[in-house]
Amino acid sequence: MKILWLFSSEILDKTADIIFRHNFIRIFRGNLEFNIDQAAAEFQKLEDLKKFPACFRYDPSFFAHRINSEKVLMFNALFDKLIPRESADDLWQRLGEPKRYNLIAGHYTTHLLYKKFICRRADAFFEESLN
Numbered sequence: 001m002k003i004l005w006l007f008s009s010e011i012l013d014k015t016a017d018i019i020f021r022h023n024f025i026r027i028f029r030g031n032l033e034f035n036i037d038q039a040a041a042e043f044q045k046l047e048d049l050k051k052f053p054a055c056f057r058y059d060p061s062f063f064a065h066r067i068n069s070e071k072v073l074m075f076n077a078l079f080d081k082l083i084p085r086e087s088a089d090d091l092w093q094r095l096g097e098p099k100r101y102n103l104i105a106g107h108y109t110t111h112l113l114y115k116k117f118i119c120r121r122a123d124a125f126f127e128e129s130l131n
Contacts, residue, residue, distance in 0.1 A: 040065055061091045069096030073125045075118055076100060080107040
């Protein structure tokens, strides 16, 4: 992960600042240090999620190593303001670089501009997967 994000997390604590950098996280509230790759490798069962920061309990990159990339089809909006391109690229790489379509749209306009395209590609992907 070659991303730097700064934000306040209401999930952890309203005053907690989190820095994500190169798979290493420092949460400035009790100086908890957290390595994403190490934690993902240690994850075995749902109860294990309780020992990780809440923001990782729903992050798909955290679970990507457990997914067969042959069963993944990704659609990414190139101008998505909610899911940065770096995050989409990170997930794609962690999934083993599955088939992906980069769409010239934003987060909210993708379904308006590409609904039929996405449906056709997804249908073909599932049809191919079943054969």
